Amino acid sequence: MGQSGSGAAMKRRRRTPKKLDSRLIVRPRAQPPLHRATWSLVTLLAWLFYAYLWLPLATAVVWWFGLADIYGELYQRSEQVDRFVVFALPAAAAITGFALIGWAEYNRLRFRGNERRAPFRDVPIDEIAAALGASPGVPHALAEVRVAILDMNEDAEPMAVIPVLPVDRRSPA
Numbered sequence: 001m002g003q004s005g006s007g008a009a010m011k012r013r014r015r016t017p018k019k020l021d022s023r024l025i026v027r028p029r030a031q032p033p034l035h036r037a038t039w040s041l042v043t044l045l046a047w048l049f050y051a052y053l054w055l056p057l058a059t060a061v062v063w064w065f066g067l068a069d070i071y072g073e074l075y076q077r078s079e080q081v082d083r084f085v086v087f088a089l090p091a092a093a094a095i096t097g098f099a100l101i102g103w104a105e106y107n108r109l110r111f112r113g114n115e116r117r118a119p120f121r122d123v124p125i126d127e128i129a130a131a132l133g134a135s136p137g138v139p140h141a142l143a144e145v146r147v148a149i150l151d152m153n154e155d156a157e158p159m160a161v162i163p164v165l166p167v168d169r170r171s172p173a
Contacts, residue, residue: 125139125140125143126139132158133157133158134157134158134159138150138158138159138160138161141161141163144163145161145163145164146166147163147164147165148161148162148164149161149162149164150162
């Protein structure tokens with residue numbers, strides 16, 4: 001009883017504010033399409049503004065490397081613009097870009113839902129021992145430890161496994 005304030009006011013204070021649903025981060029398709037499109041547009045505009053801020057530096061770099069001379073060589077010498085340079089090269093670049101994007105989309109649609117990376121079969125420990133030229137105890141010991149030193153004979157065959165304990169780097173030395 002020793003609390004001040006009315007019961008309704010106390011109930012209002014106890015309510016927790018709505019939290020952001022973090023599942024939208026994992027599943028962005030859970031957002032409404034208009035909301036997704038709006039924020040995509042906002043993101044695009046922010047990136048365009050960011051690129052606009054870099055234009056003075058890009059201009060300085062282009063000037064520094066003499067790329068401004070290209071304009072003089074292409075236009076100022078003959079006092080006319082070469083139509084091939086103005087039309088054909090950008091068209092070829094656009095066609096190439098569309099071809100690459102089209103091929104990527106074709107493959108994405110073609111292989112959608114197909115898992116082409118089949119899991120490997122588990123190799124029996126006896127088979128591993130035979131491949132290593134070791135006794136069956138060595139692969140069993142290797143399977144039980146995380147870090148180990150292998151004792152090898154003259155023929156480079158594992159003879160023994162020496163387990164290594166992990167070093168605790170948090171404790172002072």
